[in-house]
Amino acid sequence: MAPADARTPSDSSNSDARAALRALVEDSDFRRLRKLLDRFNIFEAIGVVRQELRHSDLLAFFLDPKGSHGLGDAFVKRLLQEGLGLAGGAARTITPSDLADWSLGSASVLREWHNVDILVVDQPHRLTVVIENKIDSDEHSNQLKHYRDRVTDEYPGFHAVYFYLTPDGRRSSHPSYIPVSHELVCTVLERLVQERSSEVHPDVQTLMRHYTQMLRRHIVDEPEVADLCRQIYRDHRRALDLIFEQRPDRQSGIREILKLLIEERPDLRLNYSSKAESQFIPHAWDVAALEVPPTDHLSKRILLFYFWYPGDGLRLGLYLQRGPPERRQRLFAMGSERLPFNPTSKPLGSRSVAIYQRTYLTQSLLEEASTSTLEEEIRKQWDTFVNGDLVAITAAVADELRECQELHSS
Numbered sequence: 001m002a003p004a005d006a007r008t009p010s011d012s013s014n015s016d017a018r019a020a021l022r023a024l025v026e027d028s029d030f031r032r033l034r035k036l037l038d039r040f041n042i043f044e045a046i047g048v049v050r051q052e053l054r055h056s057d058l059l060a061f062f063l064d065p066k067g068s069h070g071l072g073d074a075f076v077k078r079l080l081q082e083g084l085g086l087a088g089g090a091a092r093t094i095t096p097s098d099l100a101d102w103s104l105g106s107a108s109v110l111r112e113w114h115n116v117d118i119l120v121v122d123q124p125h126r127l128t129v130v131i132e133n134k135i136d137s138d139e140h141s142n143q144l145k146h147y148r149d150r151v152t153d154e155y156p157g158f159h160a161v162y163f164y165l166t167p168d169g170r171r172s173s174h175p176s177y178i179p180v181s182h183e184l185v186c187t188v189l190e191r192l193v194q195e196r197s198s199e200v201h202p203d204v205q206t207l208m209r210h211y212t213q214m215l216r217r218h219i220v221d222e223p224e225v226a227d228l229c230r231q232i233y234r235d236h237r238r239a240l241d242l243i244f245e246q247r248p249d250r251q252s253g254i255r256e257i258l259k260l261l262i263e264e265r266p267d268l269r270l271n272y273s274s275k276a277e278s279q280f281i282p283h284a285w286d287v288a289a290l291e292v293p294p295t296d297h298l299s300k301r302i303l304l305f306y307f308w309y310p311g312d313g314l315r316l317g318l319y320l321q322r323g324p325p326e327r328r329q330r331l332f333a334m335g336s337e338r339l340p341f342n343p344t345s346k347p348l349g350s351r352s353v354a355i356y357q358r359t360y361l362t363q364s365l366l367e368e369a370s371t372s373t374l375e376e377e378i379r380k381q382w383d384t385f386v387n388g389d390l391v392a393i394t395a396a397v398a399d400e401l402r403e404c405q406e407l408h409s410s
Contacts, residue, residue, distance in 0.1 A: 017242055024232075024239040033228045042207075043214040047370030050218065052135045054368075056117045058211060059133065059185070063120060064109040069207075070200045071192060073104040076120060078188045080129065083163050083180045094127065094159040116147050126158045132177065134166045135219065136367075144174040167219045183220045186212045250366070250374075251275045254314065257375050258307050261382050271301065277308040282394050289401055292323045303331065303397065312363045314378075316385065318356035318393065320348075330400060331355070338396045340389045356393060358385060 024030055048054040065073035081096040107122035120129035128151055132144060144164070151160060164172040169181030189208045197205065233240055258278045262270045269286065271279040281301055290302045302323040307316050318341075320331055332348045335341035335355030343355040360381045361374060369377070 017238075020236065020239040021242065024236040027232065027236065029228055029232050030236070033232060037217065039213070041214050041217070042210045044217075047372075048368075049214060050135050051368040052117075052133060052137065055135060056111065056131075056133045059131070060109050060111050060118050062189070062208075063118065065105045065107055069204045071196065071204075073107065074192055074196065075188065076104055076107065076109075076129075077102070078192065079185070080161065082184055082188060083178055084161065086180060086184075087178045092161075094161065114147070114150050115143070116151070119151065121155065126155075127161070128155050128158045129161045129163070130177075131163045131165055132172075134164075139164075139172060144172055144177055148174065148176055181220065182215050186215050186220060250371070251309065253371055254361075254374065254378070257378055261379070265386065271304065277306055279307075280305050282390075284394060285397065287401070289327070289404055290397075302327065307360070313359055313366055314361035316358045316360055317354040319352045320355050321352040327404070330404070331397075334396055334400050338392075340392050341396070356389070358389065 043049055061067050062069060062071065063076045063079070065071075065076060069075075077099050081099050084092060084094070084096045084099075102122075102125055104122050104125070104127075106124055107120055107127075110119040110121065111117070113119045116130055117133045118129075118131040120131075121127070130147055130151055132139070132147065144162075148160075148162060151158075160176075162174075162177040163180045164170075164174075164177035165180045165182065165185070167182050169179045169183070171179045189212050193200070193205050193208050200208075252275055255273060255275055255278060259270060259273050262268050262278065262280045267283055268280050269283055271281055273279070281304060285301070285303055291300050292302060302321055303318065304321060305316065305318050307314065309315075320328060320335070322328075329348060332343065332353070332355065335343045341356050343353065358381070360378055365374065365377065
C-alpha cells in the first residue's frame with residue numbers, strides 16, 4: 001500500500017490542472033475580459049448572435065428609409081457610399097458622389113426575394129442593391145450569378161450594386177460583388193448614433209448600440225477584446241485547453257433531452273446513447289423473436305429505433321437490422337404494407353434498412369434556433385410520435401409477432 005503522502009501521476013496531473021484553472025480565474029486580464037463581456041446585450045439574451053436570418057432582418061429594418069427607426073435614408077445612403085468606395089477601380093454605373101445628391105426616401109427593401117437575402121429597389125433613380133449576407137455559411141450552387149441574373153432580368157437598365165457581406169470582407173466567386181465586412185456596418189451605425197442622437201429615439205439608439213456591440217463581440221474583431229483574448233491564451237493555455245475539452249455543445253444538450261424523453265416513458269427502454277445517436281425499443285419488443293446474438297458493432301435487436309444526425313438535421317428512424325432472413329423478410333413486408341411505415345426504396349439485403357423515418361429538426365433550425373426553441377420543437381415532435389406513429393408501429397409489430405407464433409405452433 002502506498003504511503004499516505006504519496007501522490008500518483010493522476011493526482012499530480014489533477015493538482016496541476018486545478019492550479020492552472022485557479023491562476024486563470026485570479027488573472028487581472030481575465031477579470032477585465034469578463035467585465036467587458038458581462039455587459040447585457042439583448043441579442044445575446046434572445047440567442048440570435050449567429051443567426052443569418054435575424055441579422056438580415058435587422059439590416060433590412062435599418063436600410064428601409066420608411067422604417068420606424070427615424071434614420072430615414074441615412075443608413076442606406078451611407079452604407080452604399082462607403083461600400084462603393086471599396087470597389088476600387090472596378091467599373092460602376094454609380095459612384096458615391098452620385099448618391100450624395102439623391103434622396104432614397106421612396107426605396108423599397110425586400111427580404112428573401114427569390115432567395116436574395118436583401119434587395120433594395122429605388123424606382124425614381126432606377127437603382128437596385130443586392131446584399132448577400134453571410135455569417136458562418138459560404139456561397140453555394142452558383143447562387144451569386146443566379147441572383148445577379150434574376151435582378152437583371154426583373155430590373156433591366158437599372159443601376160445595379162452587389163454587396164457580398166461577410167465578417168472578414170472576403171471576396172466572392174463573382175466579380176460583380178463588392179466584398180464588404182460587418183465592420184463597415186458597425187462603423188456606419190456607430191457614426192449615425194453619434195451624429196443623430198437628437199433625431200433618433202433613445203430606444204432605437206439602444207438597439208443600434210446593442211447590435212454593433214454584439215457584432216464586435218462575436219462577428220468581427222473588437223481590438224480590445226481580441227488583444228485580451230490573445231494575451232490570456234498565451235498566459236493560460238493549459239487552463240483554457242482544459243475548459244475547451246469540457247465545453248458543452250448543442251448535440252450533447254439534444255442527447256440529454258432525448259435520453260430524458262425516452263427514460264420518462266415506462267413502455268420504452270433506452271438501448272444506447274451518445275452525441276451521435278440514441279437508440280431505444282419498446283419493452284414489448286424485448287422478446288426472443290426479435291433478438292439475435294449481438295456482435296461488437298451491432299445491437300442484438302432486429303428492430304431498433306435510432307435518433308441520429310445525418311448532416312441535415314435530427315431524424316428518428318426504425319431500422320430493420322440483421323437477423324434470420326425469413327423473419328426479416330416478413331418484417332420488411334409488414335413495413336411495405338402498413339401505415340405509418342415508410343421504408344426506403346432499397347431492396348432488402350443483408351444490411352440494416354430503415355422502414356420508418358421522421359424528421360425532428362431541420363438543418364436550419366439546428367443552426368439558428370436557441371436551445372429552448374430546439375427543446376420545445378423536439379418535445380412537440382415526440383408527443384406527436386408517441387401518441388400516433390409509435391402506437392400504430394407497436395400494434396403492427398404485435399400483430400406480426402402473433403402471426404409468427406401461430407405459424408410456429410401449427
